[in-house]
Amino acid sequence: MESKVISVFLEKLGEDLVERGVITTSQLEQARQEREGSGENLGEVLVRLGFSNQQKINKYIGDGLDIPSIELAHYDIDSAIAEMIEEDTARKYRIIPMFEIEDVITIAMVDPFDIFAIEKMQGITGKIIEPVLASESDVLNAIDSFWGEKNRLDEFMDELAIDTGxxxxxxxxxxxxxxxxxxxxxxxxxxxxxxxxxxxxxxxxxxxxxxxxxxxxxxxxxxxxxxxxxxxxxxxxxxxxxxxxxxxxxxxxxxxxxxxxxxxxxxxxxxxxxxxxxxxxxxxxxxxxxxxxxxSVRVKLDDLGFDGEVIDDYREIAGLSNGVVLVTGPTGSGKTTTLYATLNG
Missing domain, CATH: 3.30.450.90 (Beta-Lactamase)
Structure with missing residues (x-):
């Protein structure tokens, strides 16, 4: 269940989407009728009826409440950060820790205004928490993929031990x-x-x-x-x-x-x-x-997470007719990905 902040904000959702031409007035009325007694919010009903998608709804919420909205499929989860919490905690609060930069941990949350979840994460990690908004399906799929594969690996280890003879x-x-x-x-x-x-x-x-x-x-x-x-x-x-x-x-x-x-x-x-x-x-x-x-060969420079000014300067340098650009770093730091992104623009 979303926080009061998001609940109140979603009450304005319908009219704003009609004004933007995302849905029609008749679609809004149908969604409101469907919502009655369903326990769903208006955004969930619009998605279920096929009138919009969760990414558009989340972008609307993120823009309106000044919270970054992301699609988790575009990001790699840092396993060392995700493993700081248990699977049960991730499912309870509908969150997935993503990565850490300078003692700030970014966490994808279905409800980025869930203060209890944020305080829980601060207590576990001892770090500053930066929440970002993600769809419930994205978060649950990420949890299933991360912990599901980890559990399967453990199961196969156990199966091997039994099968040794x-x-x-x-x-x-x-x-x-x-x-x-x-x-x-x-x-x-x-x-x-x-x-x-x-x-x-x-x-x-x-x-x-x-x-x-x-x-x-x-x-x-x-x-x-x-x-x-x-x-x-x-x-x-x-x-x-x-x-x-x-x-x-x-x-x-x-x-x-x-x-x-x-x-x-x-x-x-x-x-x-x-x-x-x-x-x-x-x-x-x-x-x-x-x-x-x-x-990774289809990634673009804008997908690498660099500061905008850095990207602009790099594009200018990479576009010069002569000279040498050195891309250096340890194994696994993203040298090949950076080169592919440079070619893709």
């Missing part, structure tokens, strides 16, 4: 003669797919799978920093390695020389490329996967 899950040769359709329910394949999805949803630029004496360490590079994500029993390393090499069309029988390959995947309706490198180490093969989200 099974011959098939630890026999890498077993994957060479079966199609994906035949083995898609196997724990190893579920685990690998889940690692890929989890890394993409957390905004990782690389996945590192590193065998040690008694375990396999899984790490993601996020914002240029390698972070430990999970550990798997060493007995599963050969099967994980074989699965990834099979997907990358690499020689699964060759483990003593470095290899390179590519994997093309569709994750959350996004086309993702993985550049795969394997090389021998003391306890087996280390695998590094570089993640390239193909949506």
């Amino acid at each position: 099974s011959d098939g899950s630890n026999d890498p040769a077993d994957e060479t003669g079966n199609s994906d359709a035949e083995v898609d329910d196997r724990p190893i394949i579920k685990l690998v797919d889940s690692i890929f999805s989890d890394a993409v949803l957390k905004g990782a630029s690389d996945i590192h799978i590193e065998p040690e004496s008694d375990l396999v360490r899984i790490r993601y590079r996020i914002d240029g920093v390698l972070q430990d994500i999970s550990k798997v029993d060493y007995g599963h390393h050969a099967a994980i390695s074989t699965r990834i090499k099979y997907m990358a069309k690499m020689d699964i029988g060759q483990r003593r020389v470095p290899q390179d390959g590519k994997i093309h995947q569709s994750i959350e309706k996004r086309k993702i490329d993985f550049r795969v490198s394997t090389y021998p180490v003391v306890y087996g093969e280390k695998i590094v996967l570089r993640i390239l989200d193909l949506k």
